Amino acid sequence: MATSPRTPLIAGNWKMHGRLTMARELASAVAHGAPAGIDVLLCPPFPYLAPVAVTLQGSHVHLGAQNLATEAEGAYTGEVSGDMLADLQCGYVLVGHSERRTLYGETDDVVAAKFQRAQAAGLTPVLCIGETLAEREAGDTETVIARQLDAVLAQVGVEALQQAVLAYEPVWAIGTGLTATPAQAQAVHRFIRARIEARDGQIAASLRILYGGSVKADNAASLLAETDIDGGLIGGASLDADSFLAICQAATAQ
Template sequence: MNTEQTRKRLVIGNWKMHGQLTGNASLLDGLRTGAPAVSGCDLSVCVPFPYLDQARASLQDSVISWGAQDVSTHEQGAFTGEVSAGMLADFACQWVLVGHSERRTLHGETDRLVAAKANAALQAGLTPVVCVGETLAEQEAGKTEDVIARQLAPVLALGAQQVGRMVLAYEPVWAIGTGRTATPEQAQAVHAYIRSQLTGLGVPEVRVLYGGSVKASNAASLFAMPDIDGALVGGASLVAEEFLRIAAA
């Protein structure tokens, strides 16, 4: 079986810490209205926790799904400020980002913690989008594959059954919010390496997204690569027309 043909494209918008109720309403309306024209691609937005109910109310009858940007490893308890996977499920979330580079860098999240968060999401019926990627220094030192292997190790250790229910996202740290984007060939090389790891585990069908200054102008060339199954979109997801143009690519 050609797994490339069975992997449906997926484009997820990561709003990061942006949004206000009024502006969100306009953005969500634009997405809901324009999304039916985009075919052959799953669409989702991962919004800040306070706006999950707004996203649900706006998108529940649309072709766009929604999710959160982080999750706790705990089900409940004395963990002030944390949000459990069960709580996300209450808001009908389908997705949750785990291990985004900003969480790893700014909050010190370890590879083991990221795997634990992914597992917690799965236990609640959510699909974790596990983010991996190297810094500029690591890339220039030729350590990209070593870094990816280290970050993936505790995730892959969860086993084929669990990993088969995930989505992975390669986001080179040096290309996030910088305007710099990995060339399609650079991105494909890393995606091919990730695919080899998934194939070794027996789950080559897992979708692998690219994230890092994805725009409508570069989306088509990235999506033309055989192992890039879609995109995790940051800033461009805050403009409905631009986000939909990326998906249409």
């Protein structure tokens, strides 16, 4: 097993699931059970950010949001700004999740704008990139990944990645039960890191790149053992405390 200077990060994306009692109970269980030696992040729905923040106080579990507006403030009904998220003690925010790209039409330019806005508010963006099944079958995985990554770097520069996290999430493996094999995931993670190395080797070496796509307790260890996989962006399994904590525990062995 290769060693890495990068502290593993396990992030739970609750998406649009749960109710207030569940959010508090789940956050409490994670706060009390999260192992030391790794970073743990919870991203609940917007209405539950404040109560989850209270529940996580005194723990080493971080709080993040699932989305933010491209604007700093103004007449944008229904939007939530980065500064608002920071006020609620969020340290991270997901940017460019595949569901935002596919269901809500977020373009590469919109994702880049949200990345910038997150950092302007003092948040660490978790930039999500990944290909669809059709794109993979057409042999376009690297082309798509490069396009999505370069669109952000063109706006912010590679230096911005010093305060960011990347997450590779093959769209075909999200919520489908399908998972990229460790070798498939590692190959894309290696491609991403190499593309950043070409611009700045030091930043590439320290950048955390997570894998997201039907990660579960029974496959986490094999995925996290790969050299360039530095943690996981967990969907469904993050809604069950035991499953999520088992993934966290797997990360401590890497």
